[in-house]
Amino acid sequence: MTKHEGRARWGGATTRRFLRQPMAVAGLATLAVMALMAVVYALFVPAGAATNQDGMPFQAPFGAAGLLGTDSLGRDVLMRMWGGTQVAAVTASVVLLVAMSLGVPVGVVAGYWGGRLDQLIMRVVDGVMSFPAIILAMAAVAVLGPGLMNALFIIGVIFAPRFARLARASTISVRHQGYVEAAIVAGLPRGRIITRHVLANIRGPLLVEMALTSGNAIGAEAALSFLGLGVQSPDPSWGNILSDGYRGIFLSPWLVVWPSVAIALTVLAFHAVGDGLTDALGIESRARRVRRRGAPGAGEAAAAAAAAGARAPAGSAVPATVVPSEAAQAAEADDTVLEIADLRVSVLAQSGWTPILRGVNLRLAPGEIHGLVGESGSGKTMAGQALMGMIPPDTARMRAARFALDGRDLRGLSSRAMADVRGNDIAMIFQDPMSSLNPSFKVGEQIAETVRRHTGASRRAAWAKAVEMLRLMHIPSPSRIADSYPHQLSGGMRQRCVIAMALSCDPKVLIADEPTTALDVTIQAQILDLIKEKSHELNMAVLFVTHDLGVVAHVCDRVSVMYAGQIVETGPVDDIFARPTHPYTRALHDATPRLDTSAPAVAALPGGPPQFDELPPGCSFAPRCGWSTHACTTGSIQLEPTATGSARCIRHHELDLGRTPRKELSRG
Known part of the structure; x- marks a missing residue:
């Protein structure tokens, strides 16, 4: 089909939809x-x-x-x-x-x-x-x-x-x-x-x-x-x-x-x-308008500036060059399916309310796979659960300056209203597929239950939908698999079933919380390819939570690096790997195996993330950072725009953190 024929068909389809x-x-x-x-x-x-x-x-x-x-x-x-x-x-x-x-x-x-x-x-x-x-x-x-x-x-x-x-x-x-x-x-x-x-x-x-x-x-x-x-x-x-x-x-x-x-x-x-x-x-x-490579930092930097500017005192480190206005948010809303600004979550501990997420800003576009990467204990899973509305109100508190799904404000929704959103408009898959499936029911029944809950389909229609979803996951003999119990399937097959369940109601956003951790390397690659394929086919935004930069290199379009409950760097994947601007991102690079045998040896990052109730002053990464100065340990460090995205580092403009071509990274 020629370019002109494509435009003609597009115009005809648009006209028909208008006339209806x-x-x-x-x-x-x-x-x-x-x-x-x-x-x-x-x-x-x-x-x-x-x-x-x-x-x-x-x-x-x-x-x-x-x-x-x-x-x-x-x-x-x-x-x-x-x-x-x-x-x-x-x-x-x-x-x-x-x-x-x-x-x-x-x-x-x-x-x-x-x-x-x-x-x-x-x-x-x-x-x-x-x-x-x-x-x-x-x-x-x-x-x-x-x-x-x-x-x-x-x-x-x-x-x-x-x-x-x-x-x-x-x-x-x-x-x-x-x-x-x-x-x-x-x-x-x-x-x-x-x-x-x-x-x-x-x-x-x-x-x-x-x-x-x-x-x-x-x-x-x-x-x-x-x-x-x-x-x-x-x-x-x-x-x-x-x-x-x-x-x-x-x-x-x-x-x-x-x-x-x-x-x-x-x-x-x-x-x-x-x-x-x-x-x-x-x-x-x-x-x-599937944005496979977003504008450098436009979404996250604007959301970060909007949240930071709203609460920062005069003379603070919030950059005056970023436009923190509702007008800027509305201007970019057309290309945004999920947006959250200044997300804060605190949990009740023995010492009182302890902050876990501190001003997290995320913006996902249709068809985009956005990686959320960081060490264990950085708050990645908590962020995913917060987006799903799964924060228990009796032991945790959640608030956000903005939380919108496809333009709809999700803040203040009742439990019933949020349940309608969850699984229908936004879905999530977890690390262990075995724990995500009820061992007492057949796989097809569990998928059909999700379909009936959100669409009101009959039992027969819901079962047919379940079988069709399994077929779309490239599962051989989908009818037989639908009639099987979870324990009768392999790990990779169970994860495909979990993905089929998550996608059964055509969600706009999929949150994948380390979905390949429990699988071997060969099956990991298949699941990653499947998620990437379905994101492209369904024009579905994916928030891919992982600790593995190799996985991010293989599947993601953009990435946000998380440390101690904060986003410390964000931007397009190619730029993050080629020109990291935060020392923590550089440290994650150094700790990732490379395919190139001439590359330097893997360098482990000493220590671990700080306890959330014992956060150091200033930059949370300063105690483990080889580039930290006294200024890094005083005052609040804000997320500032960079040439390729944004970074929470006051020295990002002067540090040369080297290069790691994306193709040299193992995909884990």
Whole structure:
């Protein structure tokens, strides 16, 4: 299939999904009728038809004076409403032109180039968006003077940051895709890469924002005209028609009804089209935007800065260059299926409440395998259990600044609501497959039980689903295996059954807690390949918890290194292996066996992680670090952005921790 044929099929599928939504179709039909009315008015209605004062004032509708009656000056309300339709069409067109002309290039430049330019642009964008739009518009019109074009230009400028933020987030999501990198290697100019490869792949979100902005622009213009700052009388606009009607509401209440209905209907129609485009494009775009190599540190650094900036005092080590705003979070939400910021878990010990997780930030994209690596006792499993909502409330406390799954806030959910999420939207597999399966029931029954619990399927349908899931796990004779007890299967077969159970309800996120630890090396490789395959096929995010960097090198796209309940470094796998920026990551590298016989001998890391109730001041790794200084043991060490991700080290910019090519690492 050619590239053009693929685009044609994509467009046809999107159109069919859009047309299956009655509200979206109704909204589109409404807008089409209004657009036709605006064109007819501009081409065929005589000049002055909406301003002639030929009738008696305040004539009732549906009478001899006209279908909608007359206003306070005897003008035909129907003709004025018709003229307002033309103003609405001009409003949507001009505001979109201004907002997109300003916002999209700025957002694409910020997302494509990144660095300080990105940080500067997003600061300005967030600053503009922090002010109420209508207040800014009123202030600007007061300076420039009232009038339609002045009002529309100002509204367009105010809405431009929306497009900038969206274009930036979308550009970041495609900037490191293979086809963009191939275009760079091929020597194409940046302008061509941006127009052909970047803009072409972010058009879906922009279309949705265009629909929503058009409706909001019409509402904003009506508000300004109502206040006398937009269209000036006698020219018609729904806003000034509403204003005139309000002044004569006791004499003719109908004068308020017509413009109110028109404004509400038009705005609702645009939003219905926007919602329809979101649903129609969401299914397709979600499968196409699998981020196999995320933007360097964009997600984790932003989440870390948001959490740290919210609690850090003035003069602290939180970098001022990271944008810790809800706007930045919303901009990147389109490419995020699971996000948690400032996750903190404390457990009840003899000495009181002891912190186990201290400000953990994670962001997972659809189709991404994100490794969470660290020594035993670093808090990896606790993090996975917290994401599953499996923290016992009587002996542990959990809180987070943000905990969202596919845009849904999971904080404060009841036990029943969280149970619906667990296994359905987010699933988990554990270290020992034997302990994960009930020895009293057949494997197929246990998988079918999960299916029935979350889908309400019949016993027969659930059993058929269980057999099908086992077949998808490349298990020979799936019907026979489904009819077997766990003790009758090998370790590798049991783990495949556990994975089948976890994936039976098509979860968006899979948490794999060292799923290959109890298996031999050959079976380990098969299970790793299976998880990688299913993540790609199902566009499913995977949080892969492990202590083995070799496993991370084999299966993961991004990695977060954990030590003493904190993320100490995060970034793309290739960069973490080639250019580690935290001494603990370097130490894990040195302790990993290499395939290259000329490589240095494996160097064990002396000591062990600190006890959570006896954490040292400053950097928790400082007592075991060969690069630590006095500054490392004083004050709070924050997660700071680096060239490739982020690191919790005050010396990351000056240390050269060497290189370990990914291909030299054993996969364990």
